[in-house]
Amino acid sequence: MKQILSFLLIFFCLSSCENGFLDLTPESQANVNDFYKNPGDILNGVNAAYASLQSGSLYGGRDFMDMTEYRGDNTFDNDPSANSGLRYNVDRFLAGSDNTIFESVWRRLYLNIYRCNMVLDNISNVTMNATLSKQYQGEVQFIRALSYFHLVQLWGPVPLVLKVQTTEESRLNIRNSVTEVYAAIENDLKLAAANLPKSYAAVDLGRVTSGAAKGLLGKVYLTQKKYNDAIPVLREVINSGDFQLMPTVAEVFDPKKEYNKEILFAVRFSLVNNSESHGLYYSSQIGDFVDPNLRSLYSITDTRKSMLDLRKPIGTQNQTALKFFEEPTNNVVGTDFPVLRYADVLLMYAEALNEVGYQSSGDALTSLNTVRTRAGAIPYTSAELSNQASFREAILLERRMELPLELHRWYDLVRTGKAKDALKTVGINIQDFNLLFPIPNSQVQIYNNPSGFSQNQGY
Numbered sequence: 001m002k003q004i005l006s007f008l009l010i011f012f013c014l015s016s017c018e019n020g021f022l023d024l025t026p027e028s029q030a031n032v033n034d035f036y037k038n039p040g041d042i043l044n045g046v047n048a049a050y051a052s053l054q055s056g057s058l059y060g061g062r063d064f065m066d067m068t069e070y071r072g073d074n075t076f077d078n079d080p081s082a083n084s085g086l087r088y089n090v091d092r093f094l095a096g097s098d099n100t101i102f103e104s105v106w107r108r109l110y111l112n113i114y115r116c117n118m119v120l121d122n123i124s125n126v127t128m129n130a131t132l133s134k135q136y137q138g139e140v141q142f143i144r145a146l147s148y149f150h151l152v153q154l155w156g157p158v159p160l161v162l163k164v165q166t167t168e169e170s171r172l173n174i175r176n177s178v179t180e181v182y183a184a185i186e187n188d189l190k191l192a193a194a195n196l197p198k199s200y201a202a203v204d205l206g207r208v209t210s211g212a213a214k215g216l217l218g219k220v221y222l223t224q225k226k227y228n229d230a231i232p233v234l235r236e237v238i239n240s241g242d243f244q245l246m247p248t249v250a251e252v253f254d255p256k257k258e259y260n261k262e263i264l265f266a267v268r269f270s271l272v273n274n275s276e277s278h279g280l281y282y283s284s285q286i287g288d289f290v291d292p293n294l295r296s297l298y299s300i301t302d303t304r305k306s307m308l309d310l311r312k313p314i315g316t317q318n319q320t321a322l323k324f325f326e327e328p329t330n331n332v333v334g335t336d337f338p339v340l341r342y343a344d345v346l347l348m349y350a351e352a353l354n355e356v357g358y359q360s361s362g363d364a365l366t367s368l369n370t371v372r373t374r375a376g377a378i379p380y381t382s383a384e385l386s387n388q389a390s391f392r393e394a395i396l397l398e399r400r401m402e403l404p405l406e407l408h409r410w411y412d413l414v415r416t417g418k419a420k421d422a423l424k425t426v427g428i429n430i431q432d433f434n435l436l437f438p439i440p441n442s443q444v445q446i447y448n449n450p451s452g453f454s455q456n457q458g459y
Helices: 029-035 039-053 063-067 082-091 100-125 130-155 178-195 210-223 227-239 342-356 363-374 388-402 409-415 419-424 441-447
Strands: 263-267 337-341
Touching: 039 100, 039 130, 063 082, 063 100, 082 100, 100 130, 100 441, 130 178, 130 210, 178 210, 210 227, 210 263, 210 337, 210 342, 210 409, 227 342, 263 342, 337 342, 342 363, 342 388, 363 388, 388 409, 409 419
Parallel strands: none
Antiparallel strands: 263 337
C-alpha cells in the first residue's frame, strides 16, 4: 500500500484553486474528467484520495494536531514566539478567522472530498469488474466520510458537496445543517461497510476494510449520541475476529510492526518515496509539551505512561514522545498515523452500553477492563464503578490515558460536554462558542452570503 501511493498525477496537483469556492473546481477540470478511461485510471484516482490524507495539513504534519490534540488538555504549545504565535494562539483559544492553520485544514479536507467525488462521478462510465468497482467506491466513500466527520466536528454546519461542481454551482453552496452532514456521513459508511472486503493481500495492506468502515460508523453514531445504533455495529467489529489488542501498547506503535492486528485504519507513510515521509510528530526543541496532569494519571504499573516519555533522535535537539518515535533518515520518518484502532472500539462500545443502561457487570465493564489490563493497570471492580455517572467518568479517563497524541481528546471533550471544565484545569477559560472553530475568513468573504454562509458565532 505504501508503494502504490507513491505517485500523484499532475492533474491532481492542479485540483486546488487558491482563491476559489471550497477549492473544489480546478481549472483543469475538463481534462481531469476526460482522464477516467479504464480501471487503472480509477485506481489512480482512489490512490490520490489516500495520498491527500498524507498532507502536512492533516495526518502528515502539525496543523491538524493543533486543532485536535493541542486544542485539548493533553498537550500545549510552549513556544509563543514561533511564527508570530500562529500555533500558540490556536492552543490558547486566541486565534481568529484569519489564522492560516484553519484555512490549511479546511482546504485540505475539501480537497480530499473533491478527489473522492471525482472517482464517484466517473466510475460508472468505466467498464470494469463489478466487485472491484464497489470496492473502489467504498474506499473513497470512507475517505469522504472521514473528511466530513472532521469538518462537522470542527466547524459545525459546513457545505455538503457530494459531486464535482462547476465554479458557478459552487457559488451557490451554503452551510448545510449538522444533521444533513451526519446523514451523508452515515450513508457513505454504510455503503462502504457493505461493499469493502474484510482484508487485502499484503501488497494492498492499508486500504480501507469493511471493519474500518464499521468502526468509524460506530464512532459517528456515538458522537451523535445514537447509542442504540452504535452498539450493534461496534459489536460486529468486536465479534468479527478481524482485530485484536496487541500484547503491549508499545507494540502497537513499533515502526517494525505497523498496520498490526490492532489497527482498523491508519494513514500510511514510507521512507521509500520522500513525498510519503514526514518529520517527527509533535517535534519540540524547547521542552516538554505533555501536560503534567496527564502524566500523573498513570499508576506505577501502567506501561502507557512511558509512551509519553520524550526522546531525541541522534544528533538533533528535536524530541518527541516515545509513542511516535522513530530514528529519522535524512531528517524524515515513515511512521504511520493510526486513525482508528481496536482499543478505541472497545472503549466506544463500553461507553455506548453504559449510556443505554448502566450494568454493574457485563460487556461494558469487560471491554473497559480489557484495555486496562493490557496496559498493566488494575482492573475496575463493580463496587468502584457503582453507577452510570462513575462509569461514564471512568471511560473518559481511560480514553485519555489510552489514546493521547492520537487526535481524539478534543473530540472526546466536546462530545461529553467536558471541554470547558477540562480546559480550566490547565488555566484556560473558554466559552460555548469556542467549541467550534471560526470558518476561515477567506471563505466567508468569497461567499459573501450572511444568511447561507455566515461566520460561526463569537468570531
